[in-house]
Amino acid sequence: MARQVIPCIDVCDGVATDPSEVPGLSDPLDVVGIATSYAHDGADQLFLDVFDPWTAVDYLPDLLRELGKTGLELLVSVQHGVLPSPAECTQLLSAGAAALSVSTSMVEEPDRVANAVRHLGGQRLIGVVNSSGERRRGWRVLVHGGATRTTVDALTVAQRFGELHVRALLANNVDREGTGIGYDLELTRATARVSQLPVIASGGAGSAEQLADALRSGDATHVLVNKVVHSGRETVSSLSESLYQHLHGGAD
Template structure:
């Protein structure tokens, strides 16, 4: 399949901060996209190209297939790079089977590979991969749920399996490995459109010393602004908010710019 490319609009600092996410199964969007201007709502590259034209510079690709079923992924990554986006790839809920498997994705065009489940189950493998390939080629993911004591515990396998690990402890370890960033996802907020868990993102930022990507609960542009300010996040992940067509990357960037201008004008 071939895709006609349109030149992305120049990204502002605010659209740079917005990272759209596409869930992928068998090389197609796991849920059809509903935002306007696409001819095939399941075509990952066409959806991504729309995000790039809106000013996004990074794409989070959440591949739900097991590693053995991702033979399509290198070709898909090569096409995604042509949109101008830098893909961050998660496979099988952050499982890393080997350094070689990760290197294959990076060679094909992934800017970074995410780890989460393997950090809990095989931390030595993650450390070895970071040492060999460079920590800057990895994003650490924390799927977290409140522990009822003012903290958060880590879940793996897509948020289904508790580990007993504290989110801030794992965040600190990500920082020690020198990863590029940490994605702090609130399982409690996912799908609620109530906004990100700002206390979680701030705690992860303090513990890791790394840029934090806020995830879980975005329902409007104001939630993104809150995460970047009070939540001390550097980036914000959006999925349903843009995938459903309720907002675009460009509109979110514009609203973030207005929100910051208003905040600065009120000082």
Template sequence: MRQDGTKPLSPARLARQVIPCIDVRGGVATGPSGAGGLRDPLDVVGIAAGYARDGAEQLFLDVVDAWSDSGYLPDLLHDVKATGLDLLVSVQHGTLPSPKACTQVLSAGADALSVSTSMVTEPERVAETASLLGARRLMGVVNCSGDRQQGWHALVDGGATPTAVDVLEVARRFGNLHVRALLANSVDREGTGSGYDLDLTRAVAHASKLPVIASGGAGSAEQLADALRGGDATHVLVNNVVHSGKETIGSLSEALCRCLGDGVG
């Protein structure tokens, strides 16, 4: 786990390393949240506010709509930003349209715009956008399939379309641009609760030299601890485990503190 060695572990500190994700379509969550106290389980702002109260510092909004169908996004981002969370936003599976469209999303409240598909299919466009907007306003995402023995290949279109492109080559592209961070997502493990692919997070961290967010497979605090301690991850992404109501950011961070304090991982 990457620690600065000066501050003791605490649930509040660890909560800031846990990044919840909300999948969005048409301005609402794609599935109802099981978190308690919500007047509307599809309300993105209400769900986000709960994560913020529990100590989360960042939120990943995965907007599955096409750019042409996301006209609601500026108003939604304005409202979600009021929760105090830093917003990492993906639109249309991490594609980049015109710099004008990207600027509108950033101006509306996004702290960073996620790039995934475009780095595989149009790396020159990504480099141009990074030059125009600033690389820190972009966050990389590599959706991956495979394993350490066979290697990992990039998937595009939100993981729906396989390619023959080596994930570590894509990671190096992001590293050369010095984007904000790189999310390493194992599509094979999504929704399984079986834990992150730590070989993947380590390999991506080494190839990119960027802060890495582990993603795909989160099911327990022990697995989060594994990624932060032994997977070279700086942050961990959680989706279904908190969206379902099984855990909260607070319960995960408290258990995570115990795991790391006891040497689990």
């Protein structure tokens, strides 16, 4: 179960954006220390959400090399999913990133994304669909970390990612971020259907039951968690154990 739970660390200037309350950390802002605790808890992958622009991430290759020592597979987003040149991508991939995420560039520069797939291979990219809305009126894409709303249909973008055969698709409803009310299961199901890609549910995780719902009825392959573990309220291990009970132990 722990392998299906992907913890996320938000990063700026090489440190976590908020102090972590994970027990036993010598420095609550130390990204490597936080990641190490997640790895010890059984996590298999880590989503590193780097808020800095590409012009300010000279520290990132060294950080990725240090994080690589944890054994975690590193999924990396820089500047809210803006994709730079293939050479800059290659630098981070060579330093230890398993895949780079793409969101903003898929809306603003789709040809750049297609070119990156040709140079790097689809398996080195993860599509991210940050959206707002609900099924009846439709979901609309947000770019630049939610700062810019668009009229672009989220499912259209999800389908484009599927046509490029990227590694996976992260489906996030920003309306639910930080709420703990659970993922938008209609969004995860719809994006999984149109893209035919493995979907990572994101936005709103607050309990193991909600994680189980995403995997069981939301057609998600993985679930992203951030504040629920960063705050120390749950651990990857405790969520995984509860998740197993919900999926296999007969819990409702």
